[in-house]
């Protein structure tokens with residue numbers, strides 16, 4: 480079983496990338512599970528045709544641990560098993576708790592199985608809570624989703640720091656599988672993200688161009704894979720799925736110092 484996690488800054492398109500990746504994997508006959516670890520709990524929505532599924536944290540709050548597998552695992556496009564960890568009410572509690580509660584519950588219910596589990600994790604802050612999937616040995620191959628915007632590279636670099644630190648722990652088995660550029664159409668963006676990937680000791684495994692079909696598919700509450708399977712964008716996601724499925728190359732990243740990151744951005748972004 481491959482346990483992969485997509486980490487990246489909020490709003491970078493992690494959920495769209497994760498859902499399309501899962502859909503493309505499912506189309507190849509893979510048994511896929513997708514777990515959204517973002518308090519926004521919209522990771523699996525397009526796989527569920529727009530349905531907001533109940534979150535594990537909400538159910539735990541409501542019912543304690545008397546929860547059945549059918550209450551938290553929902554079948555979406557292509558038979559993908561969808562779970563949303565959820566999050567606390569704003570201003571109270573810890574978002575990481577939802578992730579911990581989710582994994583403990585899924586493990587108790589023997590629900591963590593399949594060919595691939597895709598963890599979709601927020602990475603603005605790599606606090607103990609959001610690093611949980613890596614720390615506890617669930618997420619083994621990490622993929623960084625970033626654009627060429629400075630703040631998203633900054634978040635990606637912080638995730639590299641977490642991977643490097645956690646890789647020294649016995650329980651954690653995480654390593655970096657590659658970097659995915661989810662483009663914002665900034666000039667020179669692909670080169671910038673490619674160089675960033677090289678500098679941290681990894682590689683750019685996919686360049687996802689910005690394409691209007693993504694929004695059109697989302698308005699229709701579907702992934703691009705389902706809504707426009709013959710589009711160029713669907714082919715990009717299929718290629719990403721194939722690359723990840725067959726990837727055996729991982730590395731422990733060497734995060735950049737702040738001045739190196741700034742120099743890299745200055746080199747590529749015209750001022």
Ligand code: SF4
Pocket residue numbers: 572573574575576606607608609
């Ligand atoms: S572990 Fe993270 S999510 Fe939890 S309280 Fe601390 S900063 Fe917030």
